[in-house]
Amino acid sequence: MKVAIVTGASSGLGRELARRIAQMESIDRVILIARREALLEQIAAQIGDKASVLALDLTGEDMLARIDAAIGEDSLSIAVNCAGFGKMGAVSLPDEQQCGMVELNCVALTKICAYCASKMPNGGRIINVASIAAFVPTPNLAVYGATKAYVLSLSKAMHKELKGRGITVTAVCPGPIDTEFFAVAGIKDSKLFDSLIHMTPEYVAKRALKAAKKGRWVCTPHPLYKAYRVLSKLIPDRIFINFTKA
Numbered sequence: 453m454k455v456a457i458v459t460g461a462s463s464g465l466g467r468e469l470a471r472r473i474a475q476m477e478s479i480d481r482v483i484l485i486a487r488r489e490a491l492l493e494q495i496a497a498q499i500g501d502k503a504s505v506l507a508l509d510l511t512g513e514d515m516l517a518r519i520d521a522a523i524g525e526d527s528l529s530i531a532v533n534c535a536g537f538g539k540m541g542a543v544s545l546p547d548e549q550q551c552g553m554v555e556l557n558c559v560a561l562t563k564i565c566a567y568c569a570s571k572m573p574n575g576g577r578i579i580n581v582a583s584i585a586a587f588v589p590t591p592n593l594a595v596y597g598a599t600k601a602y603v604l605s606l607s608k609a610m611h612k613e614l615k616g617r618g619i620t621v622t623a624v625c626p627g628p629i630d631t632e633f634f635a636v637a638g639i640k641d642s643k644l645f646d647s648l649i650h651m652t653p654e655y656v657a658k659r660a661l662k663a664a665k666k667g668r669w670v671c672t673p674h675p676l677y678k679a680y681r682v683l684s685k686l687i688p689d690r691i692f693i694n695f696t697k698a
């Protein structure tokens with residue numbers, strides 16, 4: 453059986469990616485991963501027979517062993533690292549918030565990527581959700597932006613490393629998506645976010661899966677954010693950073 457795992461599947465972008473992956477004929481089973489079990493069960497019931505639930509904290513010690521046990525003898529075809537969070541505020545935010553972002557957005561994601569690199573058969577697809585915050589440092593979301601820059605860099609390097617085995621790694625770099633992200637991050641009345649185009653999870657998920665199917669290493673949904681990515685390569689950070697404060 454061909455199996456997909458999706459972290460962050462209890463809401464937002466992860467939920468939408470899980471729904472769409474379950475509709476693929478080539479996938480027999482989708483494992484929905486997040487902490488809120490009741491929500492995951494509801495989503496699994498909507499998806500149907502292909503969905504199974506693995507309720508866990510990805511920053512927990514036994515996380516990989518539990519994912520491995522849930523996959524069992526099945527063949528891991530698609531792995532989506534979507535779980536992540538941001539916290540708005542200066543770098544002086546409490547340790548558990550700043551380091552919590554690093555633990556989930558970077559450490560847990562790296563462990564799952566390494567697991568995939570050793571266990572995934574040829575032709576597998578890894579999708580890592582980064583952000584446009586990966587392109588330019590973001591004051592007031594400094595640690596979050598740094599974690600996403602890490603995800604982008606890691607994904608590109610892994611894509612190159614695994615190419616010989618036909619495994620592709622796609623870093624998805626969305627701008628704002630209307631999800632629980634903003635409430636969790638404590639973002640409200642932000643000039644920057646209010647001025648940006650917001651996307652739906654459906655819009656981003658569709659483009660992310662298309663890019664992964666084509667084996668692209670970076671997917672930046674929406675032409676405006678593609679332009680932002682190009683500009684970030686042309687304009688020095690010391691100038692651009694004056695416009696990226698959250």
Ligand SMILES: NC(=O)c1ccc[n+]([C@@H]2O[C@H](COP(=O)([O-])OP(=O)(O)OC[C@H]3O[C@@H](n4cnc5c(N)ncnc54)[C@H](OP(=O)(O)O)[C@@H]3O)[C@@H](O)[C@H]2O)c1
Nearest residue numbers: 460462463464465486487488510535536628629631632633
């Ligand atoms: N929304 C945006 O504007 C935006 C823009 C760019 C990139 N992104 C990225 O997109 C990804 C998805 O975010 P979203 O917008 O869909 O936000 P969301 O609705 O808040 O979803 C975050 C997901 O992560 C899970 N999660 C959080 N902490 C976890 C933990 N310790 N262990 C396991 N699961 C955990 C949450 O589930 P539980 O609470 O049930 O554990 C939830 O399913 C994130 O990586 C985010 O950084 C979002």
